[in-house]
Amino acid sequence: MSETKEIREITEAELPAALKDHWKNAKASVERNNHGYAIKFLQAILKEEPGFLNARKLVRQAEIIQSGAIPGAAKKGLFGTSGGGGSSFIRQAKKDSIGALVAIEKELEKDPFNCGINEAFYEIALNMNLLDTAAFALETAKTGNPANTKVAHKLAQFYVNREMHLDASRVYREIVKQDPGDGEAVRGEKDCSAKASMQQNRMSESSSFQDLVKTDEAAELEKASRTALTKEQLEERAGELAAQYEADPNNLAVVKQLAQTYEQLEDWNTCHSFYSWAFELSNGDVALRAKANEIKDKAADQHIKDLEASAAADPNNQELQSQLQEIQQSRVGERLEECQERVKQNPTDPKMRFDLGQALYDA
Structure with a gap:
């Protein structure tokens, strides 16, 4: 280069x-x-x-x-x-x-x-x-060498210096799991947890009245759009847009309209694919990325709800019951990883930090 x-x-x-x-x-x-x-x-x-x-x-x-x-189980050097x-x-x-x-x-x-x-x-x-x-x-380094708390302390301090207190708290908590007698880590975890909570509260309070008004207006518009068209009309609309999309898959306006239409149809998987593509076409529109993440969560939640309904209807089907339990457990881990990645991408978004806190609690 x-x-x-x-x-x-x-x-x-x-x-x-x-x-x-x-x-x-x-x-x-x-x-x-x-x-x-x-x-x-x-x-x-x-x-x-x-x-x-x-x-x-x-x-x-x-x-x-x-x-x-x-x-x-990392490889050992000359001095162990x-x-x-x-x-x-x-x-x-x-x-x-x-x-x-x-x-x-x-x-x-x-x-x-x-x-x-x-x-x-x-x-x-x-x-x-x-x-x-x-x-x-x-x-x-920390993942590969969990017993090396010196590296973990360095990472925690790095996060503290960047005022990333939620991440620092996580690392300190992991140190305490390795060494419950590490007083510095115990104090660090408590201090950073408190600072992370205050940080989140400050960010939430900084949302202006105009932002709240816009949120309310957006909710009203979304509600109105959902009631304006029947399912058949929405499906017809999706078909018309699909024809335009086939003619030009890179037309951002059409891709966004398709995503919105499938959102109203509550076809979460298809909706997510179009919001994701819209984000790619937009050269990194943060709002589209957030929307794609939101719809991805809805798709995953809907899949679990469908499985729960099937399992409830067939309680003697052990294979189905096991499948449901496995997916529920894996979803907790996936959700945590997704929330951590989203906060890294947008560390000042209070909703993303709240979602991460909830995911950490659920885990």
């Missing part, structure tokens, strides 16, 4: 056109369990765009599967610690930070949970002001 190019963290929507095929191929390779190919594509992307965190996360996922790395050699990358970064990140990725391909290398990765990313990337490096 060009030495004069600004290095910053970017979203998928900001990925240069020249790298979009690599990204598409990488995701397809992961879906086909061809992790070796995915890693090659993703490393090529990161060499050009070191701030593309989604690629960084996906390559680490592929490396963990490819290498067979297991959290808590998990990994080492990070200092050489820090020295390299003083002359060539991007080159150091490329070299780090090659090493993590073999040992993704290596604590020393991930700590070096954190330091380099921090110096480059790639803050979410720096956090990801320490999160990876």
Whole structure:
């Protein structure tokens, strides 16, 4: 990549056109369990765009599967610690930070949970002001080395410094699980939990009266739109829009209208697919991303409700009962991961933080 190019963290929507095929191929390779190919594509992307965190996360996922790395069973270095050699990358970064990140990725391909290398990765990313990337490096080190509370303390302090008290509280809580006698972690968890609660209250209170009025108006408009057309009329409308969509799948206005129509029909899966596509076409419209997330949750909840109804109607069907229980349990974990990711994408949104708090409680 060009030495004069600004290095910053970017979203998928900001990925240069020249790298979009690599990204598409990488995701397809992961879906086909061809992790070796995915890693090659993703490393090529990161060499050009070191701030593309989604690629960084996906390559680490592929490396963990490819290498067979297991959290808590990280490889041991000469002195019994998990990994080492990070200092050489820090020295390299003083002359060539991007080159150091490329070299780090090659090493993590073999040992993704290596604590020393991930700590070096954190330091380099921090110096480059790639803050979410720096956090990801320490999160990876912590996941692979849960007994290493020194790394976890460093991560918690990083979150405290960024006033991300909810994340700091989570990390401190995990430290206490590993070492109940860690007084600093016990105090940190209580302090950060209190600050996170106050932070959430302040953000909620900062919502202006106009925002509340707009919310009420939007609710009234939505209610009116739902009662304005019958189901048959909505289905006819969807058919008309589908014809326009086939003629031009990249017409954002048509895609949004299709999403809204299927929302009124309460066809959540189809609705979600169109809101997701609308978000892609919009070059990162935050409101569309939030709507897509909302509909995704409704689709998942509806699936569980349908299964609950089927299970209630057939109580002796053990296979169905087991399937329901398994999906209910997995949904709790999925919901927590989704909420954590959404808060990372938009840390100042009070609703997303509330949803995360609820998901943490449910978990």
